[in-house]
Amino acid sequence: xxxxxxxxxxLTAVRENQSLKALIFLLEKSELSGVPVIDKRxxxxxxISERDVIQAALPNYFEMLRTASYLPDINQLSRRLEEIKxxxxxxxxxxxxxxxxxxxxxxxVADLIIRNELNRxxxxxxxxxxxxxxQRIDLLGALL
Amino acid sequence: xxxxxTLNPAYDLIYWVKEIEQKGETQLSRAxxxxxxxxxxxxxxxxxxxxxxxxxxxxxxxxGHTGRTIKRSLREEGIVTNFTWISEETRSNxxxxxxxxxxxxxxxxxxxxxxxxxxxxxxxxxxxxxxHRVSCVVLSGSLPPGVPxxxxxxLAEKAKEMGIRTVVNTGGENVKPAAKAGPFLIKxxxxxxxxxxxxxxxxxxxxxEVGRKMLDFGTEYVLLSHGLTxxxxxxxxxxxELEANREELTVRNRVGAGDSLIGGIIYQLEEGKTVPEAxxxxxxxxxxxxEVYEKICRDASLVQAQLEQVTLNxxxxxxx
Numbered sequence: 001x002x003x004x005x006x007x008x009x010x011l012t013a014v015r016e017n018q019s020l021k022a023l024i025f026l027l028e029k030s031e032l033s034g035v036p037v038i039d040k041r042x043x044x045x046x047x048i049s050e051r052d053v054i055q056a057a058l059p060n061y062f063e064m065l066r067t068a069s070y071l072p073d074i075n076q077l078s079r080r081l082e083e084i085k086x087x088x089x090x091x092x093x094x095x096x097x098x099x100x101x102x103x104x105x106x107x108x109v110a111d112l113i114i115r116n117e118l119n120r121x122x123x124x125x126x127x128x129x130x131x132x133x134x135q136r137i138d139l140l141g142a143l144l
Numbered sequence: 145x146x147x148x149x150t151l152n153p154a155y156d157l158i159y160w161v162k163e164i165e166q167k168g169e170t171q172l173s174r175a176x177x178x179x180x181x182x183x184x185x186x187x188x189x190x191x192x193x194x195x196x197x198x199x200x201x202x203x204x205x206x207x208g209h210t211g212r213t214i215k216r217s218l219r220e221e222g223i224v225t226n227f228t229w230i231s232e233e234t235r236s237n238x239x240x241x242x243x244x245x246x247x248x249x250x251x252x253x254x255x256x257x258x259x260x261x262x263x264x265x266x267x268x269x270x271x272x273x274x275x276h277r278v279s280c281v282v283l284s285g286s287l288p289p290g291v292p293x294x295x296x297x298x299l300a301e302k303a304k305e306m307g308i309r310t311v312v313n314t315g316g317e318n319v320k321p322a323a324k325a326g327p328f329l330i331k332x333x334x335x336x337x338x339x340x341x342x343x344x345x346x347x348x349x350x351x352x353e354v355g356r357k358m359l360d361f362g363t364e365y366v367l368l369s370h371g372l373t374x375x376x377x378x379x380x381x382x383x384x385e386l387e388a389n390r391e392e393l394t395v396r397n398r399v400g401a402g403d404s405l406i407g408g409i410i411y412q413l414e415e416g417k418t419v420p421e422a423x424x425x426x427x428x429x430x431x432x433x434x435e436v437y438e439k440i441c442r443d444a445s446l447v448q449a450q451l452e453q454v455t456l457n458x459x460x461x462x463x464x
Contacts, residue, residue, distance in 0.1 A: 009219060011201065011226035015269060022266070029207065029229035042273045129277060132224070 003109055004102040006142040007123045007132035013038045014089050016045055020053060021085040036122040037093045042129045044122050046093035056092040057081050099124045102131055110139050145224075146193055146410060147278040149271070149299065150186030150204035152256040152288040153214055154237040156439065158399055162243045164250070176243075179397070179437055182214040183237060185285035185313055185333075188400045188439060192407030192429070194221045195442045198414055201226055203274060205259060205267060205288065208233035226274060228267040232257030239399045246395045256288035264291060271299060275306050280410060283322065284313040284403070293317050300325030309413075313406050319358075326362025329419070331406065334369065351376050352383060365419055369402075377423050382458060384420045386427050389453040393431060400439030405430035407440075408447070424456045 013036045014023050026035065027050055034049025057080035099122045100109050109121060113136060123132040159175035182191070190202040201224035206214055211234040215225050235254040242250075275281075281303045283296050296318055300310045304326060312322045315333030320341045323330055332340045339345060343354045345368065355366035355378035366378045377384040408429030412422035428450035432441035441447060 009222070009224040010215075011224060011274075015273070026229060029211075029231070031212065038273065040273055041276045 001106045001142055002102070003100050003104050003106060003123055003134060004132070006106055006138045007102070007134045008138060009132045011042075011130055011132070013042075013044075013130055014048065015040070016088065016090040016093070018089050019086050020056070020081075020089065020092065023048060023089050024050075024053065024081075024085075032120075034120055036097070036130050036133070037089055038130055044097060044099055044124050044128060044130050046090070046095050047097045047120075047122065048089055048093040052092050052094065053081075056084055056087075097122065099128075100134065101126075106139060106142055109134050113139065145278045146190075146198060146200040146280045146282065146414070147274055148186035148190045148193075148200060148202050148282040148284065150184035150202065150285055151259075151267075151291060151295070152235070152286050153182070153184035153187055153204050153206060153211075154235045154253070154256070155210045155214060156181055156183030156237050156239070156399065158239045158241065158397060158439075160241045160243065160246075160437075164240060164242055173240075177437060179439070181439060182217045183400075183439070185403050185406075186282055187214070187218065188403030189282050189284055189313075189407045189410070190218065190223045191221055192404050192440050193411060194223050195440060196407075196411050196444070198411055200224065201274065201278070203227060203267075203271060205230050205263065206234050207231060207257065210234040210236060226270060228263060228270055230257060230259065230263055239397075241397060246397065249398060251399070253286075256286070259288045259290040261290075264295070268298070272302060275303060275308060278308060280309040280311065280328075280413075282311045282313070282406065282410065283327075284311075284406065286314065286316075287318055294321045297321035297325045300327045311406060311410060313402065323358040323361045323363050327364070329365040329367060329409070330358060330363050331367040331369075331402075333402065340368070345370070348376060348385075352378060367423060375423065375427055376459075377420060379419070381461060383460060384423075385457050385459050386424055387455050387457075388427055388431050388450070392453055393434060395434050396437050397439065398434055401430040401433045404433035404440055420456055420458075424454050425451060427454050 012030055016037050036044050037046035037048055039045050057077055098116055102123055119136055121134045122130055125131050158179040160177040161173045161175050164173045187202055190200050193200045202218055203226050206227045207230040218225050235256045237253045240250040303310045310327040312327045312330040319332045340354045345351050351368045358366045359380055368376050375386045405426040408426035409422045412425040429447050431450040432446040
Protein backbone atom coordinates (compact mmCIF):
# COMPACT_ATOMS: atom_id res chain seq x y z
CA UNK A 1 0.00 0.00 0.00
CA UNK A 2 1.21 3.50 -0.78
CA UNK A 3 1.39 6.48 1.56
CA UNK A 4 -1.36 8.39 -0.29
CA UNK A 5 -3.74 5.49 0.38
CA UNK A 6 -3.31 5.63 4.15
CA UNK A 7 -2.44 9.24 4.94
CA UNK A 8 -4.78 11.71 6.61
CA UNK A 9 -5.55 14.34 3.98
CA UNK A 10 -5.28 17.27 6.34
CA LEU A 11 -3.14 20.32 5.62
CA THR A 12 -3.20 21.80 9.13
CA ALA A 13 0.15 23.55 9.44
CA VAL A 14 1.77 26.66 10.79
CA ARG A 15 3.71 29.26 8.81
CA GLU A 16 7.34 29.71 9.82
CA ASN A 17 6.79 33.41 10.62
CA GLN A 18 3.85 32.79 12.96
CA SER A 19 4.22 33.28 16.70
CA LEU A 20 4.40 30.56 19.34
CA LYS A 21 1.16 31.99 20.73
CA ALA A 22 -0.58 31.33 17.40
CA LEU A 23 0.92 27.84 17.34
CA ILE A 24 -0.32 27.02 20.85
CA PHE A 25 -3.82 28.25 19.87
CA LEU A 26 -3.78 26.01 16.79
CA LEU A 27 -2.57 22.92 18.69
CA GLU A 28 -5.12 23.47 21.45
CA LYS A 29 -8.10 23.99 19.14
CA SER A 30 -7.23 21.27 16.63
CA GLU A 31 -6.27 18.81 19.39
CA LEU A 32 -2.98 17.99 17.64
CA SER A 33 0.34 17.49 19.42
CA GLY A 34 2.44 18.83 16.55
CA VAL A 35 2.16 20.28 13.04
CA PRO A 36 4.34 20.74 9.97
CA VAL A 37 5.85 24.19 9.43
CA ILE A 38 5.43 25.57 5.90
CA ASP A 39 6.63 28.56 3.91
CA LYS A 40 4.33 30.88 1.92
CA ARG A 41 4.07 28.40 -0.98
CA UNK A 42 3.12 25.49 1.27
CA UNK A 43 6.54 23.81 1.16
CA UNK A 44 7.41 21.91 4.34
CA UNK A 45 10.38 23.56 6.06
CA UNK A 46 10.11 22.07 9.54
CA UNK A 47 8.00 20.45 12.22
CA ILE A 48 7.04 21.77 15.63
CA SER A 49 5.31 20.04 18.51
CA GLU A 50 4.12 20.94 22.00
CA ARG A 51 7.28 19.23 23.26
CA ASP A 52 9.40 21.74 21.29
CA VAL A 53 7.49 24.60 22.92
CA ILE A 54 8.07 23.22 26.43
CA GLN A 55 11.71 22.67 25.53
CA ALA A 56 11.91 26.29 24.36
CA ALA A 57 10.42 27.58 27.59
CA LEU A 58 12.42 25.35 29.94
CA PRO A 59 15.39 23.89 28.03
CA ASN A 60 16.28 21.33 30.69
CA TYR A 61 12.72 20.37 31.63
CA PHE A 62 12.67 16.89 30.11
CA GLU A 63 16.11 15.99 31.50
CA MET A 64 15.14 17.24 34.96
CA LEU A 65 11.95 15.17 34.89
CA ARG A 66 14.10 12.05 34.88
CA THR A 67 15.51 12.82 38.31
CA ALA A 68 13.38 11.84 41.28
CA SER A 69 14.21 15.02 43.20
CA TYR A 70 12.83 17.43 40.56
CA LEU A 71 9.50 19.11 41.24
CA PRO A 72 8.10 20.91 38.15
CA ASP A 73 7.54 24.64 38.69
CA ILE A 74 4.45 25.52 36.66
CA ASN A 75 4.81 29.21 37.50
CA GLN A 76 8.28 29.22 35.98
CA LEU A 77 6.92 27.58 32.81
CA SER A 78 4.11 30.11 32.65
CA ARG A 79 6.53 33.06 33.03
CA ARG A 80 8.85 31.74 30.33
CA LEU A 81 5.95 31.09 27.94
CA GLU A 82 4.84 34.67 28.43
CA GLU A 83 8.37 35.83 27.53
CA ILE A 84 8.66 33.79 24.34
CA LYS A 85 5.03 33.77 23.08
CA UNK A 86 5.83 36.41 20.46
CA UNK A 87 8.84 34.55 19.07
CA UNK A 88 8.44 33.03 15.63
CA UNK A 89 7.91 29.31 15.14
CA UNK A 90 11.02 29.12 12.95
CA UNK A 91 13.23 29.76 16.02
CA UNK A 92 12.15 26.58 17.75
CA UNK A 93 11.01 24.19 15.01
CA UNK A 94 12.87 21.03 14.06
CA UNK A 95 14.48 22.05 10.77
CA UNK A 96 15.83 18.65 9.82
CA UNK A 97 12.29 17.38 9.29
CA UNK A 98 11.53 13.82 8.17
CA UNK A 99 9.03 13.77 5.28
CA UNK A 100 7.73 11.05 2.98
CA UNK A 101 6.56 11.09 -0.61
CA UNK A 102 2.92 10.28 -1.42
CA UNK A 103 3.98 7.38 -3.63
CA UNK A 104 6.28 5.68 -1.14
CA UNK A 105 5.41 2.25 0.27
CA UNK A 106 3.82 2.15 3.72
CA UNK A 107 6.54 -0.21 4.96
CA UNK A 108 9.11 2.53 4.34
CA VAL A 109 7.11 4.99 6.48
CA ALA A 110 6.67 2.41 9.23
CA ASP A 111 10.45 2.00 9.30
CA LEU A 112 10.96 5.79 9.46
CA ILE A 113 8.47 6.21 12.28
CA ILE A 114 9.97 3.42 14.38
CA ARG A 115 13.60 4.41 13.79
CA ASN A 116 13.02 8.10 14.55
CA GLU A 117 10.44 7.59 17.33
CA LEU A 118 7.93 9.79 15.49
CA ASN A 119 4.17 10.10 15.91
CA ARG A 120 3.38 12.07 12.78
CA UNK A 121 5.26 12.38 9.49
CA UNK A 122 4.37 15.09 6.91
CA UNK A 123 3.63 13.81 3.40
CA UNK A 124 4.84 15.94 0.48
CA UNK A 125 4.45 15.99 -3.30
CA UNK A 126 7.28 16.22 -5.82
CA UNK A 127 7.56 19.99 -5.14
CA UNK A 128 7.92 19.46 -1.40
CA UNK A 129 4.42 20.86 -0.76
CA UNK A 130 2.43 19.44 2.15
CA UNK A 131 -0.31 17.04 0.97
CA UNK A 132 -1.15 15.22 4.20
CA UNK A 133 0.16 13.53 7.28
CA UNK A 134 0.85 9.93 8.24
CA GLN A 135 0.26 9.06 11.86
CA ARG A 136 1.19 5.92 13.71
CA ILE A 137 -2.49 5.10 13.99
CA ASP A 138 -2.92 5.39 10.19
CA LEU A 139 -0.27 2.69 9.79
CA LEU A 140 -1.77 0.48 12.47
CA GLY A 141 -5.20 0.90 10.89
CA ALA A 142 -3.84 -0.05 7.48
CA LEU A 143 -2.04 -3.09 8.88
CA LEU A 144 -5.09 -4.46 10.67
CA UNK B 145 -7.40 20.59 -7.60
CA UNK B 146 -10.57 22.49 -6.67
CA UNK B 147 -10.66 24.71 -3.59
CA UNK B 148 -13.97 25.34 -1.84
CA UNK B 149 -14.36 28.11 0.71
CA THR B 150 -16.98 28.00 3.45
CA LEU B 151 -16.45 30.92 5.82
CA ASN B 152 -19.63 30.16 7.74
CA PRO B 153 -19.91 26.36 7.86
CA ALA B 154 -22.59 24.54 9.79
CA TYR B 155 -23.61 21.13 10.94
CA ASP B 156 -26.88 20.49 9.13
CA LEU B 157 -29.73 18.74 10.89
CA ILE B 158 -32.69 17.79 8.70
CA TYR B 159 -35.93 16.44 10.17
CA TRP B 160 -38.90 15.02 8.31
CA VAL B 161 -42.13 15.29 10.31
CA LYS B 162 -45.72 14.31 9.64
CA GLU B 163 -47.15 17.31 11.46
CA ILE B 164 -45.78 20.60 12.72
CA GLU B 165 -48.04 23.34 13.88
CA GLN B 166 -47.88 26.14 16.45
CA LYS B 167 -51.07 26.11 18.49
CA GLY B 168 -50.10 28.55 21.22
CA GLU B 169 -48.58 25.96 23.52
CA THR B 170 -45.50 23.73 23.54
CA GLN B 171 -45.68 21.32 20.62
CA LEU B 172 -43.69 18.14 20.27
CA SER B 173 -43.23 16.80 16.77
CA ARG B 174 -41.62 13.38 16.31
CA ALA B 175 -39.35 13.14 13.28
CA UNK B 176 -39.95 9.98 11.25
CA UNK B 177 -36.65 10.49 9.43
CA UNK B 178 -33.49 12.48 10.17
CA UNK B 179 -30.33 13.31 8.27
CA UNK B 180 -27.28 15.12 9.61
CA UNK B 181 -24.04 16.07 7.91
CA UNK B 182 -21.30 18.64 7.59
CA UNK B 183 -22.69 21.62 5.77
CA UNK B 184 -22.40 25.12 4.51
CA UNK B 185 -22.59 25.74 0.79
CA UNK B 186 -18.90 25.30 -0.06
CA UNK B 187 -18.67 22.13 2.02
CA UNK B 188 -21.71 20.72 0.20
CA UNK B 189 -19.94 21.41 -3.10
CA UNK B 190 -16.87 19.59 -1.74
CA UNK B 191 -19.00 16.57 -0.78
CA UNK B 192 -20.55 16.49 -4.25
CA UNK B 193 -17.16 16.77 -5.98
CA UNK B 194 -15.69 14.01 -3.81
CA UNK B 195 -18.66 11.79 -4.68
CA UNK B 196 -17.79 12.05 -8.39
CA UNK B 197 -14.05 11.61 -7.80
CA UNK B 198 -12.91 15.22 -8.19
CA UNK B 199 -10.01 15.93 -5.84
CA UNK B 200 -10.77 18.98 -3.75
CA UNK B 201 -9.75 20.80 -0.60
CA UNK B 202 -12.17 22.43 1.81
CA UNK B 203 -11.16 25.63 3.61
CA UNK B 204 -13.11 27.74 6.05
CA UNK B 205 -13.45 28.70 9.68
CA UNK B 206 -14.32 26.06 12.26
CA UNK B 207 -14.38 25.83 16.02
CA GLY B 208 -15.31 23.64 18.95
CA HIS B 209 -16.88 20.21 18.98
CA THR B 210 -19.03 20.96 15.91
CA GLY B 211 -15.96 22.12 14.00
CA ARG B 212 -14.08 18.93 14.82
CA THR B 213 -17.10 16.85 13.78
CA ILE B 214 -17.24 18.67 10.43
CA LYS B 215 -13.54 18.15 9.81
CA ARG B 216 -13.70 14.45 10.66
CA SER B 217 -16.72 13.82 8.45
CA LEU B 218 -15.07 15.57 5.48
CA ARG B 219 -11.94 13.46 5.90
CA GLU B 220 -14.13 10.35 5.80
CA GLU B 221 -15.52 11.61 2.47
CA GLY B 222 -11.96 11.76 1.10
CA ILE B 223 -11.89 15.57 1.05
CA VAL B 224 -8.61 17.32 1.83
CA THR B 225 -9.12 19.67 4.80
CA ASN B 226 -7.33 22.92 5.56
CA PHE B 227 -9.40 24.85 8.07
CA THR B 228 -8.64 27.91 10.17
CA TRP B 229 -9.57 27.45 13.81
CA ILE B 230 -11.63 29.90 15.82
CA SER B 231 -12.36 30.04 19.55
CA GLU B 232 -16.15 29.93 19.16
CA GLU B 233 -18.36 26.96 18.40
CA THR B 234 -19.34 26.41 14.76
CA ARG B 235 -23.08 26.82 14.20
CA SER B 236 -25.73 24.21 13.47
CA ASN B 237 -28.57 24.74 11.00
CA UNK B 238 -31.96 23.06 11.11
CA UNK B 239 -34.37 22.23 8.30
CA UNK B 240 -37.82 20.79 8.95
CA UNK B 241 -39.67 19.14 6.11
CA UNK B 242 -43.35 18.41 6.60
CA UNK B 243 -44.66 15.34 4.86
CA UNK B 244 -46.36 16.33 1.62
CA UNK B 245 -44.85 19.81 1.75
CA UNK B 246 -41.17 18.93 1.27
CA UNK B 247 -41.07 21.57 -1.46
CA UNK B 248 -41.31 24.32 1.16
CA UNK B 249 -39.01 23.43 4.06
CA UNK B 250 -38.72 25.47 7.23
CA UNK B 251 -35.05 26.40 7.46
CA UNK B 252 -33.55 27.99 10.57
CA UNK B 253 -29.96 29.15 10.11
CA UNK B 254 -28.03 30.82 12.89
CA UNK B 255 -25.85 33.78 11.96
CA UNK B 256 -22.66 32.07 13.05
CA UNK B 257 -19.92 33.27 15.40
CA UNK B 258 -18.34 36.74 15.23
CA UNK B 259 -15.03 36.56 13.37
CA UNK B 260 -12.16 38.77 14.53
CA UNK B 261 -9.78 40.62 12.21
CA UNK B 262 -6.94 38.41 13.46
CA UNK B 263 -8.76 35.29 12.26
CA UNK B 264 -9.59 36.95 8.92
CA UNK B 265 -5.90 37.73 8.41
CA UNK B 266 -4.91 34.21 9.41
CA UNK B 267 -7.42 32.74 6.94
CA UNK B 268 -6.21 35.04 4.15
CA UNK B 269 -2.62 33.89 4.71
CA UNK B 270 -3.68 30.22 4.51
CA UNK B 271 -5.76 30.97 1.41
CA UNK B 272 -2.88 32.65 -0.40
CA UNK B 273 -0.68 29.64 0.33
CA UNK B 274 -3.33 27.30 -1.05
CA UNK B 275 -3.70 29.29 -4.30
CA HIS B 276 -0.29 27.95 -5.38
CA ARG B 277 -1.80 24.55 -6.12
CA VAL B 278 -5.44 24.90 -7.22
CA SER B 279 -7.11 25.43 -10.59
CA CYS B 280 -10.51 26.68 -9.44
CA VAL B 281 -11.87 28.41 -6.32
CA VAL B 282 -15.49 28.13 -5.18
CA LEU B 283 -16.65 30.94 -2.88
CA SER B 284 -19.95 29.88 -1.46
CA GLY B 285 -22.45 30.82 1.21
CA SER B 286 -23.00 33.61 3.67
CA LEU B 287 -20.31 35.62 5.43
CA PRO B 288 -20.20 35.27 9.22
CA PRO B 289 -20.63 38.33 11.46
CA GLY B 290 -17.56 40.55 11.57
CA VAL B 291 -16.38 39.70 8.04
CA PRO B 292 -16.76 42.69 5.67
CA UNK B 293 -18.99 42.42 2.57
CA UNK B 294 -15.90 43.01 0.42
CA UNK B 295 -14.17 39.81 1.66
CA UNK B 296 -15.31 37.64 -1.26
CA UNK B 297 -14.14 40.38 -3.63
CA UNK B 298 -10.69 40.28 -2.06
CA LEU B 299 -10.57 36.46 -2.25
CA ALA B 300 -11.75 36.45 -5.88
CA GLU B 301 -9.27 39.15 -6.88
CA LYS B 302 -6.35 37.25 -5.36
CA ALA B 303 -7.37 34.13 -7.28
CA LYS B 304 -7.77 36.09 -10.51
CA GLU B 305 -4.31 37.65 -10.11
CA MET B 306 -2.92 34.11 -10.18
CA GLY B 307 -5.02 33.12 -13.21
CA ILE B 308 -7.33 30.89 -11.18
CA ARG B 309 -11.00 30.50 -12.12
CA THR B 310 -13.48 31.62 -9.44
CA VAL B 311 -17.09 30.50 -9.04
CA VAL B 312 -19.20 32.53 -6.59
CA ASN B 313 -22.50 31.43 -5.05
CA THR B 314 -23.70 33.88 -2.43
CA GLY B 315 -26.62 36.16 -1.75
CA GLY B 316 -27.72 39.57 -0.53
CA GLU B 317 -25.18 42.33 -0.14
CA ASN B 318 -22.25 40.00 -0.82
CA VAL B 319 -23.14 39.66 -4.52
CA LYS B 320 -22.16 43.09 -5.82
CA PRO B 321 -18.63 43.23 -4.33
CA ALA B 322 -18.00 39.65 -5.51
CA ALA B 323 -19.17 40.52 -9.04
CA LYS B 324 -16.76 43.49 -9.06
CA ALA B 325 -13.84 41.08 -8.79
CA GLY B 326 -14.78 39.69 -12.21
CA PRO B 327 -15.21 36.00 -11.32
CA PHE B 328 -15.59 33.34 -13.99
CA LEU B 329 -19.15 32.50 -12.95
CA ILE B 330 -21.50 33.94 -10.37
CA LYS B 331 -24.78 32.45 -9.22
CA UNK B 332 -26.59 34.78 -6.84
CA UNK B 333 -28.42 32.97 -4.05
CA UNK B 334 -31.98 34.36 -4.07
CA UNK B 335 -33.58 32.04 -1.51
CA UNK B 336 -34.00 34.82 1.07
CA UNK B 337 -34.84 37.69 -1.28
CA UNK B 338 -35.89 37.53 -4.91
CA UNK B 339 -33.65 40.42 -5.78
CA UNK B 340 -30.05 40.95 -6.79
CA UNK B 341 -28.07 44.19 -6.39
CA UNK B 342 -31.27 46.03 -5.45
CA UNK B 343 -33.20 44.85 -8.54
CA UNK B 344 -36.29 42.68 -8.12
CA UNK B 345 -36.32 39.54 -10.25
CA UNK B 346 -39.86 39.42 -11.59
CA UNK B 347 -39.46 38.04 -15.11
CA UNK B 348 -36.89 36.92 -17.68
CA UNK B 349 -36.24 40.52 -18.77
CA UNK B 350 -35.37 41.68 -15.25
CA UNK B 351 -33.10 38.65 -14.81
CA UNK B 352 -31.21 39.49 -18.00
CA GLU B 353 -30.88 43.16 -16.98
CA VAL B 354 -29.37 42.24 -13.60
CA GLY B 355 -27.10 39.72 -15.29
CA ARG B 356 -25.94 42.38 -17.72
CA LYS B 357 -24.93 44.65 -14.80
CA MET B 358 -22.77 41.92 -13.36
CA LEU B 359 -21.16 41.24 -16.72
CA ASP B 360 -20.28 44.93 -16.92
CA PHE B 361 -18.19 44.46 -13.75
CA GLY B 362 -16.12 41.83 -15.56
CA THR B 363 -17.95 38.65 -14.57
CA GLU B 364 -17.78 36.14 -17.46
CA TYR B 365 -20.98 34.15 -16.81
CA VAL B 366 -24.02 34.87 -14.65
CA LEU B 367 -26.45 32.11 -13.73
CA LEU B 368 -29.82 33.10 -12.31
CA SER B 369 -32.63 30.83 -11.24
CA HIS B 370 -36.24 31.47 -11.95
CA GLY B 371 -37.86 28.77 -9.87
CA LEU B 372 -36.78 25.30 -8.89
CA THR B 373 -36.57 23.91 -12.38
CA UNK B 374 -35.27 26.71 -14.56
CA UNK B 375 -32.16 28.83 -14.95
CA UNK B 376 -30.97 31.58 -17.25
CA UNK B 377 -27.28 31.69 -18.19
CA UNK B 378 -25.91 34.97 -19.46
CA UNK B 379 -22.52 35.69 -21.00
CA UNK B 380 -21.24 38.77 -22.81
CA UNK B 381 -22.32 37.27 -26.13
CA UNK B 382 -25.20 34.88 -25.53
CA UNK B 383 -28.17 34.03 -23.34
CA UNK B 384 -29.32 30.49 -22.69
CA GLU B 385 -32.44 29.21 -20.97
CA LEU B 386 -32.42 25.91 -19.16
CA GLU B 387 -35.68 24.23 -18.25
CA ALA B 388 -36.30 21.01 -16.39
CA ASN B 389 -39.40 18.86 -16.40
CA ARG B 390 -41.06 19.45 -13.05
CA GLU B 391 -43.78 16.82 -13.56
CA GLU B 392 -41.33 13.95 -13.21
CA LEU B 393 -39.83 15.32 -9.98
CA THR B 394 -40.51 13.87 -6.53
CA VAL B 395 -39.30 16.38 -3.95
CA ARG B 396 -37.79 14.73 -0.86
CA ASN B 397 -35.20 17.28 0.26
CA ARG B 398 -34.29 20.60 -1.34
CA VAL B 399 -31.44 21.34 1.08
CA GLY B 400 -28.16 21.18 -0.83
CA ALA B 401 -29.75 21.21 -4.30
CA GLY B 402 -28.15 24.51 -5.27
CA ASP B 403 -24.77 23.25 -4.11
CA SER B 404 -25.14 20.07 -6.18
CA LEU B 405 -25.83 22.37 -9.12
CA ILE B 406 -22.55 24.25 -8.54
CA GLY B 407 -20.72 20.95 -7.95
CA GLY B 408 -22.15 19.50 -11.17
CA ILE B 409 -21.03 22.54 -13.16
CA ILE B 410 -17.48 22.35 -11.83
CA TYR B 411 -17.33 18.58 -12.36
CA GLN B 412 -18.30 18.99 -16.01
CA LEU B 413 -15.94 21.94 -16.57
CA GLU B 414 -13.16 19.72 -15.22
CA GLU B 415 -14.27 17.12 -17.78
CA GLY B 416 -13.79 19.72 -20.54
CA LYS B 417 -17.45 20.53 -21.23
CA THR B 418 -18.61 23.98 -22.39
CA VAL B 419 -20.18 26.27 -19.78
CA PRO B 420 -23.79 25.88 -21.10
CA GLU B 421 -23.42 22.08 -21.17
CA ALA B 422 -21.85 22.09 -17.70
CA UNK B 423 -24.74 24.19 -16.37
CA UNK B 424 -27.22 21.77 -17.95
CA UNK B 425 -25.53 18.90 -16.10
CA UNK B 426 -25.42 20.97 -12.92
CA UNK B 427 -29.16 21.56 -13.07
CA UNK B 428 -29.66 17.80 -13.48
CA UNK B 429 -27.42 17.17 -10.45
CA UNK B 430 -29.47 19.68 -8.46
CA UNK B 431 -32.74 18.04 -9.53
CA UNK B 432 -31.41 14.59 -8.62
CA UNK B 433 -30.41 15.82 -5.17
CA UNK B 434 -33.97 17.04 -4.61
CA GLU B 435 -35.19 13.49 -5.21
CA VAL B 436 -33.09 11.86 -2.48
CA TYR B 437 -33.32 12.24 1.30
CA GLU B 438 -29.59 12.97 1.66
CA LYS B 439 -28.34 16.44 0.74
CA ILE B 440 -26.21 15.17 -2.12
CA CYS B 441 -27.26 12.58 -4.70
CA ARG B 442 -24.40 10.11 -5.09
CA ASP B 443 -26.17 8.02 -7.73
CA ALA B 444 -24.90 9.08 -11.17
CA SER B 445 -27.74 7.19 -12.88
CA LEU B 446 -30.30 9.48 -11.18
CA VAL B 447 -28.40 12.52 -12.45
CA GLN B 448 -28.28 10.99 -15.92
CA ALA B 449 -32.04 10.39 -15.82
CA GLN B 450 -32.62 14.03 -14.86
CA LEU B 451 -30.23 15.19 -17.58
CA GLU B 452 -32.62 13.80 -20.17
CA GLN B 453 -35.33 16.02 -18.67
CA VAL B 454 -33.31 19.26 -18.92
CA THR B 455 -33.47 21.33 -22.08
CA LEU B 456 -30.89 23.93 -23.08
CA ASN B 457 -31.99 26.63 -25.51
CA UNK B 458 -30.00 29.52 -26.84
CA UNK B 459 -32.24 32.57 -26.54
CA UNK B 460 -30.04 34.78 -28.69
CA UNK B 461 -27.35 37.40 -28.37
CA UNK B 462 -26.77 39.11 -25.07
CA UNK B 463 -28.07 42.74 -25.12
CA UNK B 464 -25.25 45.27 -25.18
